[in-house]
Amino acid sequence: MDIQELIDNFEFLDTWEEKYSYIIELGSHLEPLDEEYRTEEWKVRGCQSQVWLEPKLENGKLLFKGDSDAFIVKGLIAIVLMIYSNKSAQEIKEIEVEEIFAKLGLQEHLSPSRRNGLFSMVEKIKHYADTLA
């Protein structure tokens, strides 16, 4: 699924209950993290739940996998990866992630004070785009 499809799907969700159920479902389909990355080293800091991010560079594109021990966070990670994974460093820099999250009605989850890891995760993805590519 690409992000436009996701935005379209979200339009049909009227209540936060439906949204959260859908987010949890997205999380359950997340591609599993390679076990060797489920370590302190690959943890995203400053989160109330545990969040991991695994970066790979392939043919000039950055591929990410991620995971969390919290279900809603995991679903939100699925959305972040849908936005950022399989893109070039230049493409990553051009993405307006706040705008996309606002369209989804999830902007509050990107706030640095929420401490749910998404903000730190996005920062980390941008950092990888700067250093790996």
Place this chain on the structure above:
Amino acid sequence: MYDVYKIRQDFPILSIPVNGKPNTFLDSAASAQKPAQVIEKMRRMYLEEYANVHRGSYYLSEQITVAYEEARSQIHEFLNTKSDKEVVFVRNATEGINLVAASWGRKFLQAGDEVLISQAEHHANLVPWQALRDEKGINLKIFKVSDRGEYLEEEFLNLLSEKTKLVAVTGMSNVLGTVFPIKRMAEQAHKVGALVLVDACQYTVHQKVDVQDLDCDFLVFSGHKTYGPSGIGVLYGKYNILDSMPPYQYGGDMVDTVSYEKTTFNEPPFRFEAGTPAIMQAIGLGEAAKYMMSLGMEDIFKHEQELTTYTTNALNEIKGLKIIGQAKDKGGVFSFNVEGMHPQDLAFILDKEGVAVRTGHHCAQPIVNRMGYESLARASLGLYSTKEDIDTLVAAIRKAQKFF
């Protein structure tokens, strides 16, 4: 008669909806809401009576100095200290403990001396002692609590010895809710010649604390948890002990006479209040203490104890929910885990229902880990909490369970 619904009217924020739902504020242990009396007092002082304290010999400066020192008197009454001079204004409980560690600890502790704390301490009453240990070569001893989070006297007595110079212990745990028998512990500590510091952050909020009756040597608490403003806290110390301690910080207000060569220091409490203090915050805290005393500390305690029992029963009805901290003597703090649900997930859904709880390690990571968890959700009560708050919490948890 303690009419909680009437009392709630003193807290305007509680009637403002959150996420379109009634505000169910169950995070008072992190920071309490403020009554209009406190806010109004500070507002009026700013608008009509502001100047610096202990300075000018003009009208406004005198007025504000009187108000600031009156706040000290209100705390003296609140804690039943022997005199106003035993009340030191600090930024928060954390600074109070750091002050004792840096001033008293550096002067009086030597390598091999022991500081004894419980397993249930907030980082504020653990990390300063670790730092002092590393600096001075003292030993930090930690006595265990039970798997149910209860105080265990034999564990405490096992580690209490002639080597113990300070027992630093929480009056009430911010994770487990356990109330520690401070008076008895102080008696036992004094027998071996140790001093006693009480972290009363959660303790002063829920019940009458009488430092002379407890016979503790130091006690700290934070204004923002006691229905007062942030940026202000209190260190109580017995006067002769405070008087034996060197300054913690240096500058204006804490000095007696100053020349280019030499300075003599003011007496306590001023010796420990270097620089312009948090004037308005101290006055706000005094007002908060006055407010609590006017409601009646006994009545606040009774109301919260009833609600604590109600909450325990209501939470225990929820399948898969475990309350962490089941001591018999416990205040209105409920850490809990719900099977199959991460606390963060739970908090997201509670937030949508207008319910504020805290999640994580609550700045007391070791005790959360010791109880077998990485993270816990915590609901905590204030003097304005109601059965309806708890009913809303329970309904919201049940709703959250349907998601996972």
